[in-house]
Amino acid sequence: MRRTEGAVPVRRILGLAVPALGVLAAEPLYVLVDTAVVGHLGALPLAGLAVGGVVLSQVSTQLTFLSYGTTARAARLHGAGRRAAAVAEGVQATWLALLVGLVVLVLGQVFAAPVARLLAGDGEVAGVAVGWLRIALFGAPLILVTMAGNGWMRGVQDTARPLRYVLLGNGLSVVLCPVLVYPAGLGLTGSAVANVAAQAVAASLFVRALVVERVPLRPVPALMWAQLGLGRDLVLRSLAFQACFVSAAAVAARTSTAAVGAHQVVLQLWTFLALVLDSLAIAAQALVGAALGAGDQRGARGLASQVSRYGLVFGIGLGVLFAALSGVLPRAFATDPAVLAQIPHAWWYFVLLQPVAGVVFALDGVLLGAGDAAFLRTATLLSAGVGFLPLVWASLAFGWGLAGIWAGLSLFMLVRLVAVVSRVRSGGWAVVGAVRDGSAEAQSA
Structure with a gap:
């Protein structure tokens, strides 16, 4: 593709897009590995994973504003030469992620059983799905923190670190999942535990990235409210x-x-x-x-x-x-x-x-x-x-x-x-x- 005068170099666009693609692809690839591991347990655990996974995936699907909305606000501030303010958007998005994630966790524990029965009926599949989901839901706040971290880092045009963080988390889980499912004898429960462990690693790395930026870490309700408006x-x-x-x-x-x-x-x-x-x-x-x-x-x-x-x-x-x-x-x-x-x-x-x-x-x-x-x-x-x-x-x-x-x-x-x-x-x-x-x-x- 020919470069026109004043155009952004293709290398710069690809330098942002390719790592972002890695982050986007990491979760589906991990789900494939998780499915392959659980699939060897039999049809019932696999069906339970499928039902529980559909419920959990709605968290990230419906709350994408924590990444996309944060990117939009942080990118403007970064372009204006105000990196500290751009990172501050990430701080507030992280607080918001924790608050929303805790709400999701509590509501999820209350409604896990009825939602599973709605999706799978009253049989064994629903019961297995509830067991997996109740553990996996502890990762909901961590998933949202990772989304917020991706958001502000994309805003300051850093897509390389998020890729490393997500790969480290998912890489741990790829190793941990089969160990917990089979030798440790946890079965489907091991899959849920490995899932939460991966999310904890990634979320902690994103929080650490905020800390080293040396910006104020206190919650600011006005900024969180503005982010919710976009959300x-x-x-x-x-x-x-x-x-x-x-x-x-x-x-x-x-x-x-x-x-x-x-x-x-x-x-x-x-x-x-x-x-x-x-x-x-x-x-x-x-x-x-x-x-x-x-x-x-x-x-x-x-x-x-x-x-x-x-x-x-x-x-x-x-x-x-x-x-x-x-x-x-x-x-x-x-x-x-x-x-x-x-x-x-x-x-x-x-x-x-x-x-x-x-x-x-x-x-x-x-x-x-x-x-x-x-x-x-x-x-x-x-x-x-x-x-x-x-x-x-x-x-x-x-x-x-x-x-x-x-x-x-x-x-x-x-x-x-x-x-x-x-x-x-x-x-x-x-x-x-x-x-x-x-x-x-x-x-x-």
Whole structure:
């Protein structure tokens, strides 16, 4: 890709994006290892892990503002040359993570059993899942501290240390999990203990990173309240995503066993590629926030154009690659002829959406870096309400099957594409200054 005058060097963007991709991929890879270890215990423990894992994953899914929101605020302050204030955002996000995490822990202990029964019925699976979940929930505050740590470090354009911290934590757990599950004889309980141990290591490293910055560590309610304001919009946006994907899974399950299997295969590939593209969005978020914090509106708009081009090129490349693999790759995930026969109904939507996803995710990063979360909330809710959900449920009513489900996802992405491109072109997002929302800062440089 040719570098235009004033563009950020590709090496700098990749220097932020590649470590961020490592952090994003670390958790799914650890879950695969955990699943492989527990899978040898039998079907019941594996089912319990699956149910408990779904519940725990909602913590990070719904509370992403602790990372993305913190990055947006810290990046502006970093761009304005106020590193101490940027780190102070991390301090307050960490306090907020601990407070929210304790609430999640308490509520989780109270509602673990009814939620498990809701997901798995009243049988043995629910009982096994509750046992795993009650232990694993002690890691909830630690997960959120890690998210806050990732947020402020991305904001100051340091994505290398978070990768080391997360790899150290997960690396310990990869070693500890099979030891606790088998030789120590803890079974599924060992998996939960190893999970918490990994989160404790990573969270302690992020807290240590704050301490060595030598900034005030006391809680400042005004700053935490401002972070929650941004968090509200990002939580609502996350809920829209969850409504879409839960609906898609429900419709696929009501179509046929083969359809739900095929949907799972293609959806997991979509999720993996979303991580790849989201790493570019994280780089865009840090760089755009810093440019706006420095008062460089022209630079921020140039970055938006630059990363959208990169996202388009990456998306086209991924689309071409997975089109070429259409006859081979599905067989690595499924052997059932009925499932393999259903996969093409979703596969070509998945392939053709990659360039769209590349641009959408890149511009999502731009707007998140600008702190334009309210717009992203509204755009996502609108895309879900007029795009995905009506078409997905219509596919159930009219028997359109997987083709209808993935047509709904395609419409969802196309509406988002129109929304984010229009917003970026308008320039209304490019508000300069160290703090977008104008709130008084309780801590200043």
